Every structure is written in structure tokens, then in C-alpha cells.
Amino acid sequence: MSTTRQRVRESGADAGSHDATRRALLDAAADVFAEVGFRQATIRDICKRAAANVAAVNYHFGDKETLYAEVLTEQSRLAMRLHPSPPDDPAVPAAIRLEQFVRSFLQRVLSAELSARHGRMMAREMVDPTRALDRLVKESIRPNALQLSSILRDLAGQGTTEEVLRLAGMSIVGQILFYCHCQPVVRRLFPESPYDAGQLEQLTRHITDFSLSALRGLSASGSPSRRRPQTKRRRART
Amino acid sequence: MSTTRQRVRESGADAGSHDATRRALLDAAADVFAEVGFRQATIRDICKRAAANVAAVNYHFGDKETLYAEVLTEQSRLAMRLHPSPPDDPAVPAAIRLEQFVRSFLQRVLSAELSARHGRMMAREMVDPTRALDRLVKESIRPNALQLSSILRDLAGQGTTEEVLRLAGMSIVGQILFYCHCQPVVRRLFPESPYDAGQLEQLTRHITDFSLSALRGLSASGSPSRRRPQTKRRRART
């Protein structure tokens, strides 16, 4: 088992032991935070993996929370750099842009080359937020939501209200995040599910098709939301 | 601030102080586990809310994990009793059964009268599983998944493969769970979102419409999954 520190130091680019230790800490911390979350992660575990002393975190970052914040933004930028959202190019058909949006989103949160670190950390932030969530929303979640809105606006019919667009956006993001947030359950329900690149591509196509098909139907059924008179609310009677 | 214990004792039905303490512990534990999760919850906090001694948990339940397991199944059964899944009645149109499935699911995980305890605990189990997850999958998640499959089988066209049914099911559950798992984000993106009974009903209708519309499209487009030749994989450039 080679420590992160060794990997960093052997990989050349050793700009002094200060930066090497800092790098090793960031890498080890990314693994640990993704595996067990901010609160459950221990500085001792991180430092052991980075082959650094327990005091290293406080020396280089001040405290655990600052280290976490740096890891979070670094992983977020890394994921966005490796799998960027599609450009907002009006020349590209909106359906294609939606597919690209879904694909890049899925890859950011699930692709193996990132060990799904970003996705796991995001999932934890949503279910069990830390003080870092506000910045995360501002810097990466909200921009993403706005981009999806813009794609959906192009896709939907003229009469579609902002509210329907918002709901449709959440339906799409919900489908994507399901595979990220519920991975332990999906693996138990469908043990044959590989969660590899091939399946990611299959998921991309399914979510895109499912959502495009849904949007076509919603546009076709027109704007009035007063439909379905047959079902009164809550009339289950066994 | 009245403690759970007081509430229990004042509410009559005091079948001896043993059972009263046990009940108070279960209630307090449900609140705490839902608020901060199994690992972050402390026995001292639970006992303080239950107005019981620190040793009470070990005396009545053995240890923290056993208490957690009991809370989990109790809350799960409570949610299922208050908002049961629709019966598998072939006389009811599948579209209606889907709507009832979505509504009861949303109510189980989000409705205020349960303080969304069940939903929060489930969300935590999925993102950060404990040893209780296996039983949860076996006793409540898998049966639910099977019921959804049965509804979808009735809804989809004849040629629909098991795999497409599975994917569609996950698309639907993903939409439902999004509002549960991502509540902190949704509240930040849309501060006006009330998360009340009215919105639950609106969500029920949206998710049902969206999904029915999607399924109609998928059935119509036929079984062959080899479509969309125009987009080669990963050709983003820029």
C-alpha cells in the first residue's frame, strides 16, 4: 500500500516539501471525506493516509473545516473541468444539449476516474449539509440549474409556465441523482448493475429519452393545469 | 419545552414506568436519529430529551445500534400505516394506481405529520448506510420496487423489456426522492417552496403526469434501443 504522500513525491513536480505535504493532505482528505463524510472523517486518518503528522492539517489549513472547504471546491472544479457542461450554443438543438447536460452531469458525479468523489461529497452535503453548502449552491448548483432551465425553455412549448419548467428540471435532476444518492440500494436491488462507463452511457440515453418524451407530452397537453377530474384527492379506501 | 417523557406520561396509557421510559426513548431517538443520523446522534442527547438517565438506553435496548434498528422499523411501519401503498387491484386503471403510488410514497417520506422522520432516516441510510440497510431493503424497499414494477408492466406496451421497466421505475423513484434527499438545496434554490400538503399534492400530479407522458412516448417509439445515430459519444469540443 503506497501512501498518497509517496505517490506525490515520486511523481516529480516536487515543489518543496511544503507543497508536497499540502497536496498529499488534499488528496487523502478527498478520499476520506468522500468515503465517510466531513463529520465522520478524522484528521488522524487523513494524516496517516498522507503520511503526515497529525499537526499537519492545522499547520497547512488551520482546521478541519477549512481543509474540507478546500477539498470540496477543488473536487468540484476538477469534476467540472473533466466533464464540462455543454456550451449554451443556440445552434445545437435543445434535445442534443439536454443529452449532453445529462451525460456530463452523470459523469461528474459517478464516473470512476474521479472515484465518484465529487458525487459522494455532494450527496452528503445535500442529505446532511455543512456550512459549505451555501457556497456550493451559489458556485456550482445554481449555475447548473440555470443552464438546465435554459435548455428546457428551448425544448418546451411556448405556453409552458416557469413553474412547469422548474418542476421538469427537478424531475430530470432527480433521475440523475438517484443513481448517485441511492447507489447502495441500487446495488442491493440489482446486484448485476455494473456502474461502469457503459452503464453511464445507457443511463444517459434512458434519462434523456424519458425526459424528452415526457416534455413532448406535457407541451402537447397544453397549459391549463386543471386536468384529470376523475381523481378526487385522497380517496383511497383500501 | 416539554420533554418526550412528560408527554408520554401525561397522555395517560401509562402501562408502568418501564414501558413509559421505553416509549419516551423510542420517540426521542426517532427525532434525534432523523435530525442528525445514527452516527452523529448521541445517547446523552436522546436520554436528555426522553428525561431518562444515560444508562436507560443500555438497560432497555442493549446498545445504540439496537435502539436505532427498532426506531427504524417502527417509523417505517408507522409511515406505511398512515400512507399505505395502493392495493394491487386490476380493476383500477394503472395510471390511477401510479398516481396513488406516487402520492403515498411522497407522503410517507415528506409529510409533516411524521416530521418527515422516515424520509430523513431513509435518505441517510442510502447515502451513508448502516448495518440496518439490508433489512430495510428486504422489508420495505424491495416490496415497494416490486409493486412499482407491476404498475409499470400494466402501463407499458407489450414490447417493453424488463430493463426498460427497471429504468423507468428508477426514473420515477428518483423524481420522488429528489424532494426528500435534496430538501436543503431546493429550499435554497426556491425559498418560496413551502413543502406543505398542497405542494405535495402538486408534486404528486407533476411526477405522475411527467412519468405517464414519458411512458407513452417510450412505448410509442417501439422496442429497438438502437436509435439516435447523430450523436457520437463524447464529442464536446469547447
Add this chain to the structure above:
DNA sequence: GACAGATTCAAACACGTGTTTCAAACTCCC
């Protein structure tokens, strides 16, 4: 009322946590 058993209680135990301390080792520059 007295006794056995059940229940509660304050205190303690053993351990793990984030953080701090300060001396030792190292680095860099002259």
C-alpha cells in the same frame, strides 16, 4: 409492612476526537 425483583441514577471507565505545544529537523540563502 417486608421482601424480591425491576428500574433508575450518578459516577466512572476506556477510548477517540480536534487542536495545541514546543522542541527537533530541515531548507534555503549568504
Add this chain to the structure above:
DNA sequence: GGGAGTTTGAAACACGTGTTTGAATCTGTC
């Protein structure tokens, strides 16, 4: 090579954790 400044290291600190202990109190029964 020496010394200032940086970085590391082992140890300790203060606190919070789940669990245990054994005495005190309560409960029901004769």
C-alpha cells in the same frame, strides 16, 4: 558552514463518546 525561517514530530490537552457499575429507589405481592 551557519543561521533564520519553515516544516515536522511526539506528546499532551480538553472534551465528548458509548458503555458499565453498583448502590439507591421504586413496584407489585404476600
